[in-house]
Amino acid sequence: MTEAGICEGRVAVVTGAGRGLGRAHALAFAAEGARVVVNDLGVGLDGAGGSAGPAQQVVDEIRALGGEAVANGDDIATTAGAASLVATAIDTFGRLDTLVNNAGFLRDRMLVNLDEDDWDAVMRVHLKGHFLPLKHAAAYWRAEAKAGRTPDARVVNTSSGAGLLGSVGQGNYSAAKAGIIGLTLVASAEMARYGVRVNAIAPAARTRMTERAFADTMAAPGGDAFDAMAPENVSPLVVWLGSAASAAVTGRVFETEAGRITVMEGWRPGPTADKGARWTPAEAGETALKLLADSEPPQPVYGA
Template sequence: MARLCEGRVAIVTGAGRGIGREHALSLARQGAKVVVNDLGGAVDGTGGELTPAQSVVDEIIAMGGEAVVNGDNVADFDGAGRMIAQAIDTFGDLHAVINNAGILRDRMLVNMTEEEWDAVINVHLKGTFAPAKHACGYWRDRSKAGEAVSGRIINTSSVSGIYGNPGQTNYGAAKAGIAAFTVISALEMARYGVTVNAVAPVALTRMTEGLSPAPETPEEADLRSPRWIAPIATWLASEESGGVTGRVFEASGEFLAVAEGWVRGPSVSPIEDPEALGPVVETLLSTARKNSGMDGVAGGPPQPQEGN
């Protein structure tokens, strides 16, 4: 019986460790040829070397698969283009790109520097746009030439972006932007045989280990393992997923869920007088669904607090 991704060619960015590594290994187990991209830097994006990516490639080859290392910076437009070209030149085609690379520069808004904002937005948001732009251009050209296309973009959003987490305005804004990018690019690329989806993972990795209490038992640690994120990403990279596009999936060791997007809530006819809006807004909010907390369950909006 053929494996789920037999003969497909996939790129995984940020694949040297954590969730990206699990994506790459899962794809290889399902028969994909994998380009393992990683700069090998610190959590904040500084430094770097190719050893982590090479280690993943070595694991894939040891299991009988095919893989190569790529060390391009996904936030560099030309570098992203080279990465796409490497996949096509090495393996003869490209079927899936999993945009997973990311960094953290967590800080409360009033303490955040411009550099901390720019660095996170650049890696996450531009680092999603650039590979997707080059890959989608390749698939569009093939489609216009009359070839059958089965292209897949799988982006990485976050519960910090779709629900909101204090101390991560830069990261959350980037991840919310990725969710919107996913929905819109899915609409644009459907005519060319390309699907675009996203995964919002909940897992304990090098990037997230300081954001919540450490697991107290092996069972709890397993529930927070990044291995639980790879199955949905691998399925989305397969030909079988062709009917699914423009969706954000939340994945963890406890559940797999669809993250439902913004919807219009209670409404009234437009009101011209701003002085009349107080009681109207109060009524609207009294019947509106509350914003979700980080657990994805509707809660209450944060209340203003005095002090610094």
């Protein structure tokens, strides 16, 4: 582990940290001096089952490299679990500085075949599983600020290209990931006064969720070639966003994959027309078509 990394002295919580991106983030934070709470339920790709093994294995890896970490198996999509997650950081390491919301799974279906239970399950783990840890961490940081100990805190949420553009066969996942962006914007505005910076990433990497759906794209190269889809490529930006060095950055969304980082520029006004009075339907339609002709075409939905 680095003797004096950019997260030296900080305490970071990473959800869904037993495998894939979360594991890479946890190891990267530890390598930069953070003490890490490794949260994972050890469930299957669809959220079924559960095991304490994946989280403990990451903790063991960190400790073997000289770092400090503790495993946490709470269900962060419940109030009690999210509260316990935050308490684990405070009780074990005395503080909480960084929250990385990463946990999630997939239940892909075309909309006409998407069951209500599959909609609810994906919304629960992704969107509610972001909201509740954020809520309890924010309450802790607000209390610290009101006690005169203004924190230098960070939240990194995990959205997706599916949340930015949509993805065929992933209506539930796309909606949840779009909701995470909205939550990020609100949290960054509400929590700034308490010393909290909140940002989001939309990563592309090889994980259990992507290596099946995009097998050719996600395959690891042979030999010494750069492994563009390795999850470890995403973690450096996450660690920087989770460090004190990112104090000037909040309410932003970054796409990150391989060696590329992109600042995403979201909804902003384009061509507009103002009649100064009520339109008729025919006038509104004619005007809308003219405005669309002058606007930038949208990026295509993934899989379209």
